[in-house]
Amino acid sequence: MTSIQEEEVKLFGVVPSPFVTRVDIALNLKGVQYKFVEENLGNFSDTLIKYNPVHKKVPVLVHNEKPISESCVILEYIDETWKQNPILPSDPYQRALARFWSNFIDDKFLSAVRKWKVNNEESIEEMEVAFQFLENELNDKFFGGEEIGIVDITAVFIAYWFPIIQEIIGLKLFTNEKFPKLYKWSQDFTNHQAVKEKLPSRETLFAYFRARLETLVVPK
Template sequence: MASNQEEEVKLFGVVPSPFVTRVDIALNLKGVQYKFVEENLGNFSDTLIKYNPVHKKVPVLVHNGKPISESRVILEYIDETWKQNPILPSDPYKRALARFWSNFIDDKFLSAVRKWKENNEESIEEMEVAFQFLENELKDKFFGGEEIGIVDITAVFIAYWFPIIQEIIGLKLFTSEKFPKLYKWSQDFTNHQVVKEKLPNRETLFAYFTARMETKMASNQEEVKVFGMLASPFVSRVEIALGLKGIEYKYQEEEFGNLSDTLFKYNPVYKKVPVLVHNDKPISESLVIVEYIDETWKQNPILPSDPHKRALARFWSNFIDDKYMNALGKVLYTHDEKEREKCIEESEVALQFLENELKDKFFGGKEIGLVDITAVFIAFWLPIVQEVMGLKLFNNEKFPKLYNWSQDFNNHPIVKEKLPSRESLLAFYKARFAS
């Protein structure tokens, strides 16, 4: 292997990702030594987000402190930086063709795979067409000729991942009978020594995708609805919890001040959002719903397994609603200045308790937990509300740990996806306080 002692090469990735494996294979073909930094799927590190702030995903290659993201961009960078064992042809026309077919795999084949749900006929047809194009294009042992090239590396998902997935799903699409040249290529490619060294363990991948498929199928078989309003932090609690669990659901938007008869039927006691309806069984009150979600879908736990830690999580969640939200409500809606000052003091005391309690990146430790979800108002709503009201309750100077937590929480990919638009909330509260 070629030595690169004077260079620092790191690859940030997750093992089940074929896009990360593309980079692994290219570096191995070049004989480049590197450090693999394992990321936590669904909860990427601050370092990863710093290196790839645009897409916030793996893989990221860091070469002497310079980050490069997007797998095919990384492959070309590797080829241009380390000249040994080229993965693109030197001839401009052949290079263009290699780029064309690499783009084709991502744009046509993987696009069809992403649309593939429960043997969807249209996406299967698209995959079959893509397979046939690649079958016709393959003229040699590899797409790169006698040696592995960029098209082969880009197609690692077809060679290794797809047979596993189709076995789990019970599909017979990619077979030696239908696509003999492509099937033989997949065998030659996955058994190539340099490639074989970098492929993840088949049993591990099989177990990973089996679990994912089971979760998805269970979710598809169940009817999950959320009745809510975009301006409600209590509704966002439920959406974040479902997002962390990977549960698909139908969202039913209710009209502020004019809730539907269906909502009243499902929540006749409080007559308010959120309401979760699971297989026609309604559950109301946000914290009750979040615990129900955690007990119903076991993946990615929201509450700790240890009884004492669970009790503490419930204590601080109740504290946020009973002490902080109660005090802040009075701050926002009282007209008496002395009373308001007293309530501001109460809310700051509550924030200080939370500041002191925060011991890690999140209240749940390294992962988001019940207290973090409960405190979504503090992280996202409070800065907007205090901007509208001209208050300075929550800032980096007064509560540095809590403020950093709010940034990490808001920028978590699943939380970010479930939060309402900041501009919409700002307009909502301006209109509400003006009236």
């Protein structure tokens, strides 16, 4: 296996972002050395804007001075570039399903979360429906089977961020009683060594979201 030097791979991000953590986890699972370049949320550097002039946001992965943006695109790039510990199935149909559920998490669940404080009732209903679909889909220890895959990584917000947010706003939606398979998955996933090493501290996230309770916005 070719040795990857740290200076060849950089990840531009902010600590509170689950989208950045997706990339952190994937690189860690692959054993890729990289430099984390921390950006200032709300005041991104000129370098970041240069690398991502279209969306002007994190995460951005820079590999040999070639930038890649958008977390799910970056995850696929990582899997195609470093073949060890694959996070996407080799079977074309299973690969398509993994992409479908990854998109589902962003399109359905996270869009419902962003409606909070705009239409709470509608937001909760949509989140509950999304949770149930994921509960029904989960048939193994992880969405990727016995090993972590791209759907698990994409769902890091559900496993780690959402329980903190629902505690702050007093919501009891994602519980062991309502979604036992998904709840157990969240525990197994966040306690996996490669994942646990890359999660921001609970205290950091709690303070971050509590300070923004009035205008609760998920950082991207």
